[in-house]
Amino acid sequence: MSLKTKSAPFFLLVILTFVFLSPICNGDQFCKFARKNDECTKVQGMFVFGSSLVDNGNNNFLVKSLAKANYLPYGVDFPLLEPTERFTNGKNVIDLLGDHxxxxxYIPSFNDPSTKGSKIIHGVNFASGGSGILDDTGVVAGEVISLNQQIRNFENVTLPELEEQIECNSKKSLKNYLFVVGSGGNDYSLNYFLGLVNKNITTIQDFTANLTITLSHQLKRLYDMGARKFVVMALYPNGCSPMARARNPNATDCIQILNDAAQLFNTNLRTLVDSPTLQMPDSTIVIVNAYKIIMDILQNPSPYGFSDTKNPCCDVATIQEGGTGTLCKKGGNVCSDRNANVYFDGLHPTEAVNFVLANKAFSSNLIDEVYPINVHLLSIV
Structure with missing residues (x-):
């Protein structure tokens, strides 16, 4: 037998080993992803769901919505130098995670008519200011898009178009995207604490249990479509916001009942992620503990460069003026050093706070800030 004949199986083995062990940087060689192989990333983009803390423009297209930020001073520091429906002075946490x-x-908003075709291949933002995990949350804000409806929008409209764009079915493609969910705060402030809750649910413990169970079903729906990498934002300490303080003028500190509700939800969220009953094998859910990160800033602001932890940076329409104590006045004044303020309006943080949140979400190794791993590690698994 010739040397050539003897060596053929060996060379074939070498070739097959190279093919199967070489890294495929775009996640799946059969999907026509936009990001090039030499970038060596497994994340092609983000699909974003939630409320105003992650919203970037969907409510602009809702005629009856009262929760809009499509006017100055919102966006005063945004790179496009114009209001963008982000409820802050510049970039929100989604923009900054995208930078990392x-x-x-920038991830386009679902309701924008131009969000179609090749514009969706890096992700779509479905979030709606004033919305919640529960369908009836946010009715006081006029027209909003509930988390359930956001997921339906993804499933019925965006997903079929994405499959067409990248010529790949969702079971193969969605594992290469982050699914970011930031919802739940409005379910307390615009539902439970307004007395709008289902009469069969009487205690905050029961309400929170129902909330987290509902969220688990929503995450499972995304999982069943093919999602495998999740980033869930824990609730913020909204009891420390200027809006909460203004509604309780005799309080000298944060409104504890609001913070207790947020902490209860966050505890349940952590339990949910660790629960074997979630039944989402081969998936990873990262919790960003925004509560702790922001409380650290509020309690020790100087190392982060902040000097004002209590006041909104912009002029806010008070309840006495017919406002809600939440949103900036249209064309109102704004503080000169936005980097020194924790809050931009009565509820939402400045870009400087979002910067800290995104940095810690992406790279912190502390499990009380991100659990069980950070977003960077999630993006490469």
Whole structure:
């Protein structure tokens, strides 16, 4: 037998080993992803669900919505130098996470008529200011898009178009995207504490249990479509917001009942992620503990560069003026040093706070800030 004949199986083995062990940087060689192989990333983009803390424009297209930020001073520091429906002075936490992940474009809002075709291949933002996990949350804010409806929008509209764009079914493609969910705060402030809750649910413990069970079903729906990488934002300490303080003028500190509710939800969220009953094998859910991160800033602001932890940076329409104590006045004054303020309006943080949140979400190794791993590690698993 010739040397050539003897060596053929060996060379074939070498070739097969190279093919199967070489890294495929775009996650799946059969999907026509936009990001090039030499970028060596497994994250092609983000699909975002939630409320105003992650919203970037969907409510602009809701005629009856009262929760809009499409006017100055919102966006005063945004790179496009114009209001963008982000409830802050510049970038929100989604924009900044996108920067860390080197996503080449801002994630477009679902309701924007131009969000179609190749514009969706890096992800879509479905979030709606004033919305919640529960369908009846946010009715006082006029027209909003509930988390359930956001997921339906993804499933019925965006997902079929994405499959067409990248010529790949969702079971193969969605594992290469982050699914970011930031919802739940409004379910307390615009539902439970307004007395709008189902009469069969009487205690905050029962309400919170129902809330987290509902969220688990929503995450499972996304999982069943093919999602495998999740980032869930824990609730913020909204009891420390200027809005909460203004509604309780005799209080000298944060409104504890609001913070207790947030902490109860966050505890349940952690339990949910650790629960074997979630039945989402081969998936990873990262919790960003925004509560702790922001409380650290509020309690020790100087190392982060903040000097004002209590006041909104913009002029806010008070309850006495017919406002809600939450949103900036249209064309109102704004503080000169936005980097020194924790809050931009009565509820939402400044870009400087969002910067800290995104940095810690992406790279912190402390499990009381991100659990069980950070977003960077999630993006490469």
């Amino acid at each position: 992940l080197k996503i080449p474009t």
